[in-house]
Amino acid sequence: MKKINVGINGYGTIGKRVADLVSYQDDMNLVGVSKINPNLESNIAIKRGYNIYTDNKYKNKFKLYDIDIHGDIEDLISNSDIIVDCTPKNIGKEYKNIYEKYDVKVIWQGGENPNIASKSFNSISNYEELYGEQYARVVSCNTTGICRILYPISLKFNIKKVFVSIIRRGTDPRDIKSGPLNSIVLDPVSIPSHHALDVQKIIPNINIVTASLKVPTTLMHMHIFNIDIDENINIDDIISLLSKQPRINLIKNCTSTSELIEYSRDLLLPRNDIWENNIFLDSITITDKNIYLYQSIHQESIVIPENIDCIRSMMKLEKNKYDSINKTDNSICNRKI
Numbered sequence: 001m002k003k004i005n006v007g008i009n010g011y012g013t014i015g016k017r018v019a020d021l022v023s024y025q026d027d028m029n030l031v032g033v034s035k036i037n038p039n040l041e042s043n044i045a046i047k048r049g050y051n052i053y054t055d056n057k058y059k060n061k062f063k064l065y066d067i068d069i070h071g072d073i074e075d076l077i078s079n080s081d082i083i084v085d086c087t088p089k090n091i092g093k094e095y096k097n098i099y100e101k102y103d104v105k106v107i108w109q110g111g112e113n114p115n116i117a118s119k120s121f122n123s124i125s126n127y128e129e130l131y132g133e134q135y136a137r138v139v140s141c142n143t144t145g146i147c148r149i150l151y152p153i154s155l156k157f158n159i160k161k162v163f164v165s166i167i168r169r170g171t172d173p174r175d176i177k178s179g180p181l182n183s184i185v186l187d188p189v190s191i192p193s194h195h196a197l198d199v200q201k202i203i204p205n206i207n208i209v210t211a212s213l214k215v216p217t218t219l220m221h222m223h224i225f226n227i228d229i230d231e232n233i234n235i236d237d238i239i240s241l242l243s244k245q246p247r248i249n250l251i252k253n254c255t256s257t258s259e260l261i262e263y264s265r266d267l268l269l270p271r272n273d274i275w276e277n278n279i280f281l282d283s284i285t286i287t288d289k290n291i292y293l294y295q296s297i298h299q300e301s302i303v304i305p306e307n308i309d310c311i312r313s314m315m316k317l318e319k320n321k322y323d324s325i326n327k328t329d330n331s332i333c334n335r336k337i
């Protein structure tokens with residue numbers, strides 16, 4: 001089987017995880033990763049055997065640390081069938097002209113403006129819509145977590161209205177510059193937050209409002225759901241429906257993000273990543289045709305398998321979403337925790 005050549009532009013929190021997962025796929029070849037700074041992450045790329053590309057103007061910085069550079073970022077782009085752009089928010093758009101010049105397919109991440117690509121992506125909700133597309137945007141960690149719950153419920157029940165409170169981690173563990181350190185920040189102060197609009201890009205016509213705030217933690221996000229359904233519903237039906245979904249864990253005996261991360265560390269999952277949604281089973285409650293629940297989302301890893309599925313859809317490697325999802329999920333180990 002001919003492998004698809006994948007390049008990763010931006011080797012940070014998301015990029016290094018996508019690079020690892022691409023390297024585990026039997027239908028993909030990792031061409032290399034781009035770095036603009038010779039930091040410890042460059043050492044990891046070298047240890048993993050990944051080719052490092054940089055902008056020619058940064059080459060000398062890498063020479064000082066004896067780090068071999070394989071070529072310019074434009075070489076990475078021209079040698080790839082598809083680029084996964086994992087550069088920081090608003091940087092990805094600066095590469096659009098270069099991507100167009102080499103006629104390469106591109107996946108951007110949730111930090112970019114939704115208009116950067118004509119379609120946004122979530123594996124379970126709209127895999128087929130991206131089949132053969134040139135450009136896509138994998139929605140953010142929070143939007144991914146919300147879509148994974150709402151899409152299967154929307155197939156089975158008539159959803160009247162959804163409200164999700166999003167309690168966001170202040171920043172990622174690797175970040176030494178951001179906060180908050182001692183505040184609860186309305187992010188943004190206006191309602192809805194952008195997540196509702198993003199969900200509607202994936203599941204059109206859904207009536208949803210989201211409100212988002214940031215708190216001083218780095219581990220995970222927490223969501224509080226209220227899903228108003230147009231009919232009488234049974235809690236067992238909801239639990240059964242959610243338990244059958246890929247990338248959804250129903251968690252028992254746990255009441256915090258700290259315990260979940262510790263569990264992941266004890267399971268020796270790579271980087272303590274949990275790429276599934278984690279629904280707290282005891283929180284699932286039905287009152288007056290409304291479903292309430294808590295879930296937590298590991299922001300650094302939840303979108304990684306979606307990027308792999310998005311590559312398969314855009315490169316026409318798998319027609320059926322479940323074939324891609326299963327292939328991705330089985331590529332490291334049996335993931336459900």
Ligand code: NAD
Binds near residue numbers: 141
């Ligand atoms: P990051 O800052 O951890 O990593 C970005 C990497 O790109 C860094 O290595 C940086 O040095 C490099 N970079 C900076 N400028 C560059 C340039 N001009 N060319 C090439 N590389 C450059 O960022 P991240 O958290 O991985 O975020 C990447 C994207 O993923 C953003 O759109 C973000 O919104 C989105 N996202 C992030 C998370 C998360 O929790 N971190 C979750 C989902 C989606």
